[in-house]
Amino acid sequence: MDYRLTLLTATLVTLAAAPQIQADDWPAPVRALVEEGLEIHGEFQAPGGLSGYAASHQGREMTVFVTADGEHAVVGTMIDAEGNDLSEASLDELVRVPLENELWERLEQSHWIADGSADAPRVLYTFTDPNCPYCRRFWETARPWVEAGDVQLRHVMVGILQADSPAKASALLGADDPEAALHDHSGGNDIAPSAQPRAIEEQVYRNNQLFEELGLYATPTTLFQRNGRMERVDGMPDEGRLLEMMGGASP
Template identity: 60%
Template structure:
């Protein structure tokens, strides 16, 4: 099953660029007054004009009927049952969401695990007290050790009272990658000693990002699937692990 980050809309819909048009057809204008934001206009089948829109709970397609007096909100399908609205929403609404999410991940505070020149980058939110994060670390070894994937562990502290301090200890280590390897691979416990204010703020910022994206489980892993950003919450199934890593284990 593919997850298309529905929760991301909650944090990003308001930030997405809207079309600057004060002359919408009356039905579309009425919908904007009810809280929808229009992000793109497209040509639909059978003379319909489509609009990619978003609201606080997700994305939606609007279809203006010929004559411009009526509009339908929902999913358009063809004779074979193919969803014709999803590609338009991907292009006109979600593409900007996904791009912004990926930029936020890149700008977060993470520990690199693997080849810096790896063709595939995978981000994962990691809590030092999360046994499932350790399990995912182990299961990803074939791809990481082969140099095909670089995991970027966005260190957060959400599971226990000492999680933020442990996350800060890993981020603030002299060699964060080695410290994470010792913790996740060798099972060494982390000494949650005092860290600089800068490092503590990095953990806080990561926690804020985790919350703003609507995530709850650790690990939560994000990767590119074509033009989309896909996510896995918890330890991936074998099939989903291959999707995240970009193919079968080398």
Template identity: 50%
Template sequence: MTLPPLKRLLQGTLLSTAVMAGVAQADDLPPAIQNLEQQGVEVVESFDAPGGMTGYVGEMQGRSLAFYLTPDGDHVIVGTMLDKDGNNLSEASIQELVEGPKFESAWPKLEESHWVRDGDKNADTIIYTFTDPNCPYCYRFRQQAEPWIDAGKVQLRHIMVGILKEDSLTKAATILGSDDPEAAMHEHQTSFEEGGIEVDRKRVSAAHLDVKANNSLMQELGLQATPSTLYREKDGKINMVQGLPNPQALERMMGPRP
């Protein structure tokens, strides 16, 4: 019997331990969980799940996922678990056991990355956001954040990446390599709808390796969209939002609207 395709696995396929016949067991994980490991899942942690199941969280190709071992120990369900009120229990487990610790350990790397300050250097709230200069959602996120930035409450740190278009890297390097990156970022933002900042080859030469390092950091963290934004919540835990935040997420990041 062949193993289920990866695509089916991530769509929530019910997997039987029968496919593990003849495969050597590793450690003390149940065979159904070993099956997932054979398909490239890195098991991070287990926990008690509703319905007598055992929950697991793990990562695969930078993507976090949750999966549940049935009480008979013979099957695993990969996917999202909701409670009777519609709350996403899988997301909470992933955040607590996988993404929270991962982003906590990554925070010093964000601090040491190549970023552009946007806002008061003494602002109480510091937020890191991966920004591609050709990303319309990055542009809109900066517009959303403007009241907090103008009020001196938030400092955005744009970790400049070049991933979306052919000239994304050169535009990002032009901003990073300028004498005043914050002013260059403002110039790009105000001219975004007309194509943004004009590429300067001298600045590109000075900063293109920095942009490539940021690209690598984004890939290392398993982030696949811009903006990807990391921030500390009130309890000190680090959270992440990919894409354009909704109004509720925006206030969780930045506090009440000024």
């Protein structure tokens, strides 16, 4: 599975309501496509005297090429004589990277419990349900990197698996020391569901909304950055994927 493509598709859908770039001097074919619902993310120079536009529609990214006279447009992929895709670099620069950055900001603004040093060079956001056994297993597996100060896990608390999951997630977020409470819970001392102030319960609700908007389906789902790009792992990672997430072998 192409996790980066899956992540990008979810991000495009989530951010579809964002304001579109407006340009009154766009060629008529581009304006016509925008009226049909296409979102233009940026313009680039294309070979052969064409003008290129990086765009998306309903979660699908694409490039639009306009002829030199501005009268005609082709939607599709351009290749050179060697078969190299000439659209990918522009889609990366103008669509994928900006949208990944926007998603990272949304994760930063979500409601999470820090697990590990704030100075850790590597940060992972992981959607965690208190009733998820694989979330506990992931928490345990990550201990060497977290305790060495190499990784900080940010547990975006959701309540989706069982009827009392929202109340348990709220209890963890509302604890006097959320990190210690999560440590005890993940270590086997199951937290009891309890009523919390409405503001705390709404934090869980908004996290649940974000989980759904991104099209996620498993807990844990973990998002992280590697080589300047965002990646996603659904469920408990295998050994190879774990090392990629953590940035290297166990300390």
